[in-house]
Structure formats: C-alpha cells, structure tokens
Amino acid sequence: MKRSVATPDCPALVLGHPLFQGLPPECGAQLLLNMAILHVQDGETLFNEGDEAIEYLYVLSGQVEVLRHTQEGLERVFHIFRTGQLLAETAMFMSHGRYPMQARARGDGIVLCLKRQGLLAVCQAWPELALRLLARLSDQIYRRINEVEWFSDSTAAQRLAEYLLRLPEEADGRIRLPLTQRQLAVHLGVRAETLSRMLAEWVSHKRIQGARREWQVLDYPFLEQLAQAARRAF
Template structure:
C-alpha cells in the first residue's frame, strides 16, 4: 500500500471509534505507530485480495468499497465503509496473513493506514480491546450466517425489496443506489437480467419510479410485504 504523510499526533477521530474509545494513554502510541495518511483517488485500489495483510484502515473522508471479482469478471461489492468507519481490522489476525478481499476508493477518499503489529501489541497490553474485537467478529459472523440463509430461502423479489427498503429507511422517498445495477445484481445474488425485469415491472406497477441509480420508493408497503416474509426476527 502506498505510504504518504505521517499520521503525527493521535487524530481524535480514531480514538472516538467504538473499537478504540477509552484506549489507555500507553496503548494509543502502539496503535498509531508508523501510521500514515493516504489520499486516494476515485477507483484507486488500497489493497488487493491475497496481498499481505499488514495494514487496516480508518476512513477519514469519502468511502471505501470492499469487493471480490467473480469468475465472470464482475465486481461483487460486499460492504461500503464511510467516514468514521474502520475496515480490515479482523484480517490482522488471520493465520494466513492475507487480505480476503480487495478494497477500493469510491470517489476521492482519505484514510489512515494503521499497522497490524501495533494492533496485535495493543491487544496484549489492553485486554478490553481483544473483547471488543471478538464482539465485532462475532456480530459479523452472525450477520453472514443470516445472509446465507436469506439467499437460500428468499426470492429475487424479496431480496431486492429488502435492499431498497434499507436504503430508503422503510419509507417512501428518493434513494440513490451506491452500486451499479450489475454490481447490485451480484450483491443480492440474482442475474442482471432478472434485476432489470423486476425494476421494470415495479415501475410499470407504480411501486417505484426512476432509472439507473436514481429511484423513488412510491409504495413502501408493497416492498415491505415482500421483504418481511423472509426476514428473521433478530
């Protein structure tokens, strides 16, 4: 990963993150040792799948998408991290020592590159940090298990309805897709042709309006009736 400006004094934003909040004064220098600020341009790759996992990232501004390339050459975006969020911290503890996915800037972004060695040292010095990391990892595993069940038990329409409702906050209103339609199709596990047909049908029926990445949810009750049938209660 490209090294740029030294991080300097402890940026207060980083120690406001739930993972580091309340870090003891003697632990903070461990976490920031050799940290550097990276100014990334739109589309710049921050790390690639299979690279040595030597750094994890805190997003100062802009956003970073985490993805994998599918066998047919498409990008499957798993998560988008916004300002104030942290990514790849759990990769610092993987036994194979490599990133399991690729990270790429969405628009111009500024990130703080933090070192694996410092995080591992901080865990030994501050046990509370280890517990927080375990909690974060456990929550992610739980979400992924639910997603596997969701993909196997739900229909394409239910998955798309759920996705649009999450963007709109379960209410009527305008939403902008953070993904291209091809990326969205891969994200919710449907063929691009199926996604296009569903969107076109719902426009015709008056449930949504729009095109490409800009849409308006006009009938949230219809989407809710689809999504709720396959949602878990917790």
C-alpha cells in the same frame, strides 16, 4: 496514491472510535505508532485480495468499497465503508496473513493506515480490546450466516425489496443505489436481465419510479410485505 505523515488531529479521531474508547494512553501510543495518511483517487486500489495484511484503515473522508470478483469476472461488492469507519481490522488476525478481499476508493478520499503489529500488541496489553474485537467479529459472522440463509430461502423479489427498504432516503424522498445495476444483480444473486425486468415491472405497476441509480419508492406497503417474509426476528 500519496502517503504523508498524520496530522495532529488524527490520533483523536482514531481513538474516538468506539472500538478504542477508554484505551490506556500507553496503549494508544502503541496503536498509533507509524500511522500514515493515504490520499486516494476515485477507483484506486488500496489493497488487493491476497496481499500481505500489514495495515488496517480508518476512513477520514470519502468511501472505500471491499469486493471480490466472481468466476465470471463480475464484481461482488460486500460492503462500503464511510467516514469514521474502520476496515480490515479483522484481517490482522487471520492465520494466513493476507487480505481476503480487494479494497477500492469510491471517489477521492483520505484514509489513515494503522499497523497490524501495533493492534496485536495492544490486544495483548489490554485484553478489553481483544474482547471488543471478538464481539465485533462474532456479529459479522452472524450477519454473514443470516445472509446465506437469506439467499437460500428468499425470492429475488424479496431480496430486492429488502435491499431498497434499507437504503436511506434523500431530502426529496429519493434513494440512490450505491451500486451499479450490474453490481446489484450480483449482490442479490440474480442475472442482470432479471433485475432489469423486475425494476421495469415494478415501475409499470407504480411500485417505484426512477432509472439507473436514482429511485423513489411509491408503494411502501408492497415492498414491506415482500421483505417481511425474508426477515429474521433477530
């Protein structure tokens, strides 16, 4: 990884994020104090679970995944952050002062490193930012609660159907899995063998087609019917 001084266009990009829109100029200067650019290569770790949480990140290019390792040593990827997104900003407020997950580059990329101290100072000076962060954190907690219920009340097939339907389609109608099949199995709470068997069964019944990380949905009504039972109204 290589650190460098932020370029002139970086402040506008960060302050254009919805979280910071309308920020008073003096608060913007405080927020961006000691900001730096970090150039990362594929697979490099930006921070580890348990490291001191002194910076949060803005993705300028590329992708960053946040993950934990299970007791069996398997990777559980919680989220993939893309260009224009912030990550680890809520970790700046944790009482233990440490990152709760590991962050790792997916492909080469560039991120901006913003300081915890500046974010806390701006929240004190401009309470509107604190309220926005509180709403953001509340939404994240709500999503996690729904995910817990989703895991406990849905079948493996329902979870896989919902996951596939949420993936964006490419121009040719295909969808690309952002996770390896082993990572996807951990994400869905099933054994890798179970996931492989489900995919093979759906291929044989012409519900989907493809292999590895490249797939195409052939029977949307089938997947929608499966997924609908596990969805909440809000």
